[in-house]
Amino acid sequence: MTSRTIPESNRREFLRAAGLAAAGIALGGSSLLVPRRAAGASGVREIEIVARETRWELAPGKVIRAMTYNGQVPGPTIRLREGERVRITLKNELAEPTTIHWHGVDVPNPMDGVPGITQKPVQPGETFVYEFEARPPGTRWYHTHFAEHRQIDLGLAAPLMIEPAVPDPFGSDREYTLVLDDWATGTGRPLPSTREGTAGARGSMGGMMGGMGRMMGGGMMGMGGQTPAYDTMTINGKAYPATEPLHVRKGERVRLRLINASADHTHVIRLAGHRLKVTHTDGNPLVQPVEVDAVPIAPSERYDVFFVADHPGAWFLYCAEEGHPGAGEQVAVVYEGHEGKTPEAPIEGITDLSLWRYGLGRGRDVLHAASGHEQTFDLTLSGGMMGSDVWTINGKRYPNTDPLRLRKGDRVRVRFNNMSMEAHPMHLHGQSFKVLAVNGRRLRQPIVKDSVDVDAHMGSVDIEFTAHNPGDWFFHCHKPMHMEGGMITLAKIA
Ligand code: C2O
Numbered sequence: 177m178t179s180r181t182i183p184e185s186n187r188r189e190f191l192r193a194a195g196l197a198a199a200g201i202a203l204g205g206s207s208l209l210v211p212r213r214a215a216g217a218s219g220v221r222e223i224e225i226v227a228r229e230t231r232w233e234l235a236p237g238k239v240i241r242a243m244t245y246n247g248q249v250p251g252p253t254i255r256l257r258e259g260e261r262v263r264i265t266l267k268n269e270l271a272e273p274t275t276i277h278w279h280g281v282d283v284p285n286p287m288d289g290v291p292g293i294t295q296k297p298v299q300p301g302e303t304f305v306y307e308f309e310a311r312p313p314g315t316r317w318y319h320t321h322f323a324e325h326r327q328i329d330l331g332l333a334a335p336l337m338i339e340p341a342v343p344d345p346f347g348s349d350r351e352y353t354l355v356l357d358d359w360a361t362g363t364g365r366p367l368p369s370t371r372e373g374t375a376g377a378r379g380s381m382g383g384m385m386g387g388m389g390r391m392m393g394g395g396m397m398g399m400g401g402q403t404p405a406y407d408t409m410t411i412n413g414k415a416y417p418a419t420e421p422l423h424v425r426k427g428e429r430v431r432l433r434l435i436n437a438s439a440d441h442t443h444v445i446r447l448a449g450h451r452l453k454v455t456h457t458d459g460n461p462l463v464q465p466v467e468v469d470a471v472p473i474a475p476s477e478r479y480d481v482f483f484v485a486d487h488p489g490a491w492f493l494y495c496a497e498e499g500h501p502g503a504g505e506q507v508a509v510v511y512e513g514h515e516g517k518t519p520e521a522p523i524e525g526i527t528d529l530s531l532w533r534y535g536l537g538r539g540r541d542v543l544h545a546a547s548g549h550e551q552t553f554d555l556t557l558s559g560g561m562m563g564s565d566v567w568t569i570n571g572k573r574y575p576n577t578d579p580l581r582l583r584k585g586d587r588v589r590v591r592f593n594n595m596s597m598e599a600h601p602m603h604l605h606g607q608s609f610k611v612l613a614v615n616g617r618r619l620r621q622p623i624v625k626d627s628v629d630v631d632a633h634m635g636s637v638d639i640e641f642t643a644h645n646p647g648d649w650f651f652h653c654h655k656p657m658h659m660e661g662g663m664i665t666l667a668k669i670a
Pocket residue numbers: 277279319321476603605650652654
C-alpha cells in the first residue's frame with residue numbers, strides 16, 4: 177500500500193508563501209504532497225527554522241502570544257529519510273535566548289541543544305546551525321531546551337519524522353500527525369494535574385485538583401516549579417471547535433502519529449466507534465500491532481497507531497480524561513459522504529476502557545550491539561513533598577546529582593524507583609533504551625523507547641541501553657516543573 181495524505185490547503189499555501197515548502201518542511205498530513213528538494217551539491221538538506229513570537233488563536237476568542245517555529249503552532253513538520261544528512265539553521269528572533277533539542281534523534285553531542293552542556297544559548301538575533309544524520313527512523317520531535325517551562329508551554333515544539341530506509345510492515349493509506357498540548361491561558365477552569373503514570377495497569381486518575389488555586393498572573397508564564405493552571409487542551413495548536421477535521425474514506429487504514437508535547441498532562445486518546453492498534457512506541461516498531469480502546473500518552477511520549485475505517489459516519493477522536501474534551505481536546509473524524517454531520521459527544525472517563533500499557537507490547541530489538549562491560553544504576557526519584565518544588569534523583573538536585581559515568585559500548589541498566597506522589601516521564605538524550613520491566617514485572621519482549629513514564633507511589637521501571645553515542649547527555653524528567661526542581665542527571669559517555 178502507498179501512503180496518501182490530505183492537503184491542509186490553507187497551511188500549505190502559508191508554507192508556499194513563506195518559501196518553506198521547497199525546503200522540505202510541511203505540516204501534519206500534507207507533507208508528502210510537498211516536493212522534496214533535492215539535496216544541494218553538498219548532499220545535505222538545508223532547512224531554516226525561525227523562532228519568533230506571534231499572536232496565535234487557540235480557539236475562537238482565545239488568542240495568545242505564542243512562541244513559534246516559523247510562525248505556527250506546532251512548528252513545521254520536518255520529514256527526513258533515515259541516514260539523510262540535514263543542516264538546520266535556527267534563527268532566533270525571540271526577545272530571549274533559545275536552543276533546539278532533537279528529541280529521540282541520536283545526534284552528535286554538540287548538536288543536542290542543551291544550553292550549558294552541549295552549546296551556548298542562541299541569543300536574540302543570532303543563528304545556530306544544527307547538522308546531523310537522521311537516525312533512528314520513526315516519529316521524533318523537536319522542541320526548545322531553554323527555559324522549557326515557559327518556552328514549550330508557549331508553543332516551541334514540532335514533529336520530526338524519519339522515514340525508515342526499509343519500510344516498516346504497517347502500511348497505511350493515509351496518515352495524520354497529531355500534536356497534543358496543554359495551555360495555561362488564564363481563561364478557563366484549570367484541569368486537575370496528571371499525577372498517575374501510564375506504565376502499569378492504569379486506574380483512575382489521582383483526582384486531586386493539583387493545579388487549582390495556583391492560578392498565575394496572566395496564566396501563561398509558569399514560574400518556579402509550580403504547575404501552571406492548564407485550562408486549554410489542543411490538537412495541532414487548536415482547541416475544539418477550532419480543531420481541523422480529519423477526513424477518511426471507508427476501507428482505509430489510517431495511521432495516526434500521536435505526540436504529547438504537554439508539560440503536565442497525560443492524554444488518553446480514543447476514537448469513538450473504532451479501536452486503535454498501536455504499532456510504534458516513541459517511533460520504534462513493535463513486532464505486531466496491539467489493539468486497545470485507548471492509548472495513554474505521558475508527556476514527551478509518542479505512539480503511532482492505526483485504525484481501520486470500517487464504521488462510516490462522523491466520530492470524535494478525543495482524550496477520554498475527564499474535562500479534557502471540554503477543554504478542547506477533540507477533533508472530528510469524518511468519512512467521505514458524511515461531511516457536515518456532527519459526531520456524538522465524547523464519553524469521558526477511562527475506567528471501562530482497555531488501555532495500552534507497556535507490558536502489552538512486544539518490541540523489536542533495534543539497539544546497538546554492546547561491546548564493553550555492564551553497568552547498573554539505581555535511581556530513586558523523590559520530591560514534591562508538602563507541595564515543595566524540589567525534585568531529586570538519589571536525594572540530590574541537579575547540578576548536584578551524580579552522573580552516570582560510562583564508556584562507549586557499555587551495556588547499561590538503570591532501575592528507577594519512584595518514591596514520590598507523581599509519575600515521572602524519564603527521558604534519555606542521545607540514545608534509545610529497552611524497557612525491561614515495569615513495577616517488578618518483566619516484559620515478554622522489551623519495547624524500545626526514549627521516554628518512560630515511571631508510576632507514582634513506588635512505581636519502578638528497569639531499562640537497558642547501549643552507550644553508543646559519546647558525550648554528556650541529559651537524563652531527566654520531561655515535566656519541566658520537575659526538571660526545574662532538579663530531577664536531572666547526566667549520562668557521561670567517554
Ligand atoms: Cu524532549 Cu531533554 O528533552
